[in-house]
Amino acid sequence: MPVRRRRSTALAAAVATAAALGATVLVTAGATTATAAEVPLKDYELTWGIKQTYRNYVGMFGTFTTSGGATQAAGNGAFTFVDGTGTYDTTGHTVDLAFKGGLVSKSAAHGFEITLTDVRFDSKAGEITADIKKVDTSAGAPKTTEGDDVPLATVAVTREMKDMATTLTAEAGEYLGSGSYAGAAGDPLTVVQKTPPSTPPASPSPSPSQTRTQEPSPSASQTAPTERPETESPAPTSTKTTESSPPASASEAATKGEVADGTLGWGVKQTFRAYVVGPIAKGRVTVSGGATQAAGNGAFTFKDATGTYDTDADKLTAAFQGAVNFKGHESGGTYGLDLTLSNLKATLDGGSGKLSADVNSLGTLTKGVVLADLKAKSADLTAEKDVITADDVAATLTAAGAKAFGDFYPAGTALDTVDLSVALSDGAQLPDGGSSGTTGGTGGTGGSAGGSTGGTGGTASTIGGTGTTTGGSTGGGSLATTGSDIPGPALAGAAGVAVAIGAGAVYATRRRRTQQ
Known part of the structure; x- marks a missing residue:
């Protein structure tokens, strides 16, 4: 004691x-x-x-x-x-x-x-x-x-x-x-x-003989910690669908019409991906429906865009094919975390917009959930060689998106950035890749999590996290080692989802195994 x-x-x-x-x-x-x-x-x-x-x-x-x-x-x-x-x-x-x-x-x-x-x-x-x-x-x-x-x-x-x-x-x-x-x-x-004195005490310099850094008088210049500013909400996105116009000729680019093709690159959140395949959730990430994932537990690319554009009004609406599934915390064939995002749709209007998806959590499907507010670097949508490109679009978690992640990530959390590329004609050449966000994982094995590295197309991509066991309990109400190899938010993200959807039995099982 x-x-x-x-x-x-x-x-x-x-x-x-x-x-x-x-x-x-x-x-x-x-x-x-x-x-x-x-x-x-x-x-x-x-x-x-x-x-x-x-x-x-x-x-x-x-x-x-x-x-x-x-x-x-x-x-x-x-x-x-x-x-x-x-x-x-x-x-x-x-x-x-x-x-x-x-x-x-x-x-x-x-x-x-x-x-x-x-x-x-x-x-x-x-x-x-x-x-x-x-x-x-x-x-x-x-x-x-x-x-x-x-x-x-x-x-x-x-x-x-x-x-x-x-x-x-x-x-x-x-x-x-x-x-x-x-x-x-x-x-x-x-x-x-918090309230500086009108006459602060003198603060002479400490003598050379002092070996510890000495604290001077709190001066009038000291202020309370600055509050973090709230995330500025982007401008509302127009819900009016732009009427399509006839496609442009080979010699003249249209300013308004239907999207011929396109890709959306997004990693959701790097720490969330790392958690899912790490030593706590011991899960896997699976892409399907034409979506792909970059090697090393990287970001995702969704393809085959459809939608409309208006470069004069700087408006874009595009929906993408493909799905990604996050699965972890398995116990007796039942998963405490089973989250699928599909039918992603991005809108931009003057540089601001929304990113939505159909969300299926443990078999419960909710369509058209607005996951993130988008903010492009520029309000202008300019086509070059019949391709509109908007890279590194900032994505900020919405309240509805926070609910989809079990209310652990608070609304306003920065997600991975989004890369958008849409072709305005059938012959336009889209950029290669199209993935966004920080690629990553550490590439080693985490805990007993197995699986193969890499993986694209419709196959599971299960990448080991780090070798340090994080969280959990060693018995006696104590915490297990919480090493710094796995980012803190990575530990919390999917666990927040699992807790929110009632996966207490999964954690209890894991705790007993740790004690044994």
């Missing part, structure tokens, strides 16, 4: 009060004496995500809940604790701050509930601490472990106190459930003053 290092709240209050009254000598934690150089501080905020892979793991199988003013950033982001108060030492140029707010991470599937309160930052000690209570129900009867002022991470303190590097401690590994966290890099830490 970790050492309890409760720092008296009454003592902390006395420090701040005495400093305000001009006390000359105080006994404090970590120092033998303090002087009237200590200045009281208030209205600070601390933002820290602990570790991204930890958030991804909890996000797959459980939830985070904040309280007491603490918040979590959108998209399973970092946590912010508020109303920080404490003292600033003008002699040593250090701060000692305590923050309000609580955080509970809970997973019923793996039998743990971890509560963090009384988060503190001490720049002199170069550490972040918290009071922690862990309830472990993985073995049946609840087992509770508590610790006060548990050191969670050491901090490489900087003058600005922004994006400071952190290193997780052995105690953090013990409470968070993975011994591999000890000594691992944590998320960056930022401490800022």
Whole structure:
């Protein structure tokens, strides 16, 4: 059980009060004496995500809940604790701050509930601490472990106190459930003053004899962490179908008419592809109906486009043949993840548009789901040699698309970019390939996932992920090793789908196998 290092709240209050009254000598934690150089501080905020892979793991199988003013950033982001108060030492140029707010991470599937309160930052000690209570129900009867002022991470303190590097401690590994966290890099830490003082304390440079990076006075220039701007919604797409016109002659290109052929290249999301064939889902990706997939678990190409175009109005509507199926989390012949996208359709109107598809999840078909908002680099649709090309079109997940992925990826998430090429006449030459997005996987084998590499046409393309087992449980409510070889979002994407569609039995089976 970790050492309890409760720092008296009454003592902390006395420090701040005495400093305000001009006390000359105080006994404090970590120092033998303090002087009237200590200045009281208030209205600070601390933002820290602990570790991204930890958030991804909890996000797959459980939830985070904040309280007491603490918040979590959108998209399973970092946590912010508020109303920080404490003292600033003008002699040593250090701060000692305590923050309000609580955080509970809970997973019923793996039998743990971890509560963090009384988060503190001490720049002199170069550490972040918290009071922690862990309830472990993985073995049946609840087992509770508590610790006060548990050191969670050491901090490489900087003058600005922004994006400071952190290193997780052995105690953090013990409470968070993975011994591999000890000594691992944590998320960056930022401490800022929400309401800067009108007269900030002086901040002389630390003396050359100081070996640790010392923290200066929080200055008036410090501001609260900048909120991530919301994704700008593209302009509405026109639903009016352009009337087709007679095809152009060989010597004259038409500005309006029917699409003769075309391809759409899209990888959906690289991390999602990596997850499906990785050591957790142990699944496969299969293309059919004329669609192809690039080697190395790459992006997909959908072909045989039909639709209409109007280059004067910069409008394009094109539907494509082919389908892609993602399948994983097999248990007794039943799959917890079985998702098919087909009948893809892209529209552009003045550079903005939509990408839709028919979505079949575990046998339930929903037609015409708008998966993504599209934003081309240019609003102009110009034909060259009777071919309209729009490469690297940004694709942003919609609310309907988020639902199709089990609501794990939040609306606004960037998906792989889209490449569009459409021929305006039968003799026009389309570019080769037409695939988009980051190709990839790492090409090795992941866990026990098998299958052959490569694969195009209508065959399955099952590529091993990385060799590191990520997520899962080793028993006792602990996390398994969460290595950095597999991207965090890759761990979360398909698992979010599987959890959302009720694949708890799959995970339970996998957990038992891991324990064995």
